[in-house]
Amino acid sequence: TINEERLFRMLSKSSETGTIPGNGLSRLALSDQDQEMRNIYKEWCEEAGLMLRIDDLGNMYARRAGKNNLPPVVVGSHLDTQPAGGRFDGILGVLLALEVVQTLNDNGIETERPLEIVNFTNEEGARFEPPMLGSGGIAGVFDQAYVYSRKDADGFSFLEELERIGYKGEAGNRLGDFHSFLELHIEQGPILEDEDKQIGVVEGVQGINWLEVTLKGEADHAGPTPMHLRKDALMAAAEIMNQLEKNIATTDITVTVGKISVSPNSVNCVPGEAHFTVDIRSANDKLRKEAFEETKKTIRRVSEDREVGVEMTELWETEKIDFDSNITEVIENSATELGYSSKRILSGAGHDAKYVNNLGPTAMIFVPSVNGKSHVPSELTLDRDIVSGANTLYHTVLTLSKE
């Protein structure tokens, strides 16, 4: 089993970079905080005797040689966070992978296959939209030019920031052929906790659509402009949000408006423009696609009724995927052998593993999230669940590296 003391020391140290009130982290991709965390992580990898390489998208790979020069077992996740995120989302998966390597070192174990651990760039999509640009980039979902050109809210591009923090490597360093890919992650939902299970054996990831909407009405003075003469972009957005919640969201489909802004944004100005995003998810691709079409129809109908112009940009779409059944079985057996309760589960969030799945056999391990919370400073996974996750990951890696 893994070394708990070392693991928690590492986790606690990683919480010192980008700390915000409420025990949270703000470590947006390619920011100064991300750079600082990458530097620390790089040192740790070198201390563990790993060979580090960085690809053209800033993904970091740390390799441990095996007995044979076979395709490696790869384990990883991401070190970036939401603007006001927690200490576990992504980070846990990277640091537990490193702990697995250190445990192998402690025990003098030479695995049959090489081992690689990965930190993917911009998983969150909070700074550069859409999410998973690093893993999607190497999986052929996004081409290099697209990834490089993505801009943050202040107009800085992915490429500029990647170069600025000094983490632009070579395209030749991208992930090569691999035997299997594993990602351990917090669940970010309430199911494992509700059902009192220690390990989630993740069978797949639900589908996602992201839509960016701009409504163009007319700015006016809030005082002398009668209601019937207004083209209020925010009132139109409010009607749309209400409709989406009432008619589109069901128990099988989630609808989230996560970002909104208006212009001129002054108390006594009728908003002339409103910008917002829509995130639609379902485990059922057919339902999701219907909901997405229905959403665009609702937006168009309300805009027409109110004589407000509308622009829609489809920011992101991913289909529902199924992970490799051999790997999920190995994960399930590892948990059982270690005496941990487990449950097969579908991921509600996107993950790097989702795109890596395009390239080869992939699966994920979930550990419980207290109150199902994530993307908030109060995000928490209990120490004992972290230990179960680490041991399950360790045993899964050991088994896979023998295949």
Next chain:
Amino acid sequence: TINEERLFRMLSKSSETGTIPGNGLSRLALSDQDQEMRNIYKEWCEEAGLMLRIDDLGNMYARRAGKNNLPPVVVGSHLDTQPAGGRFDGILGVLLALEVVQTLNDNGIETERPLEIVNFTNEEGARFEPPMLGSGGIAGVFDQAYVYSRKDADGFSFLEELERIGYKGEAGNRLGDFHSFLELHIEQGPILEDEDKQIGVVEGVQGINWLEVTLKGEADHAGPTPMHLRKDALMAAAEIMNQLEKNIATTDITVTVGKISVSPNSVNCVPGEAHFTVDIRSANDKLRKEAFEETKKTIRRVSEDREVGVEMTELWETEKIDFDSNITEVIENSATELGYSSKRILSGAGHDAKYVNNLGPTAMIFVPSVNGKSHVPSELTLDRDIVSGANTLYHTVLTLSKE
């Protein structure tokens, strides 16, 4: 009559400070742009032979002596603008007052009473809420400590910024006893244009409430969090906005949500907090007060239904007021004598004259707004309407200064 060429030169020059695309101005109170405009205006006042003094709130008074040391006729408005405002709102009233003085100079006229022209600080309320801090300050509506402590969105206080731009004067310089106060302003609404009238004789100003609302739900991940477990602050805000528009806004009551923001403001985060403002107006104080109570009830009801916390701050309230009937008569007669069509009208917007009215006889002159637009870069008043306004103001001042 006034000197059109000089007037339009002055207006055009004043549009060069804080220019934004679309022919608009961004000259927020106590900003660098406001400072630059004040400096230019100060020079113009000195060139016109006026004695300048500045009070503790940054209000600028420029005095022209009269034959007798009687209480002066005072004319003024404001030089600050909305974040994306036009070239006329406020500015026109200050510059036409200066043109009146210059016309008196040209004609070598010494008025019986002294004349004062005023530029009030922070009329818009766009940078420091609420509006009309300068005029409200001298009228006893807001005390000095309150005005000084108002903060902009970046946390800078009124006092800091007033000192920084070098326009903090003495409390002893505040507006003293006066014979009459006149403010010329653009209508900012569609009535004069619709009815093809050149001059609005403003009989009063409607009442206003400003409310600031914070809804505190729970931030969550947009993916794995089922709809029924969410406490989405933005969906609550959307329902509230919809209700306000449907149930509170009528032809006699306007309701505007001009500002909104959410946190964490990330595409894949359920908004944990939503902040927005509500502006409610009516010519009928009873209706307005009922609408305001109803608004607070709606906000509380929706928040309770959705188990979302709520904080409300009443930012501003002004009652409906009536201007001085003697002055409105003088304005109406001046317009008629000059051959201009006129109409008695109620102001939908707040104005410095509204608070000065607490101190002594006050009234306003409106000139038409093309399409009723204001608080937007495309705000426009036609040259011929500006000239009618200037001449009406000139004749009104001449008449009042003889009283």
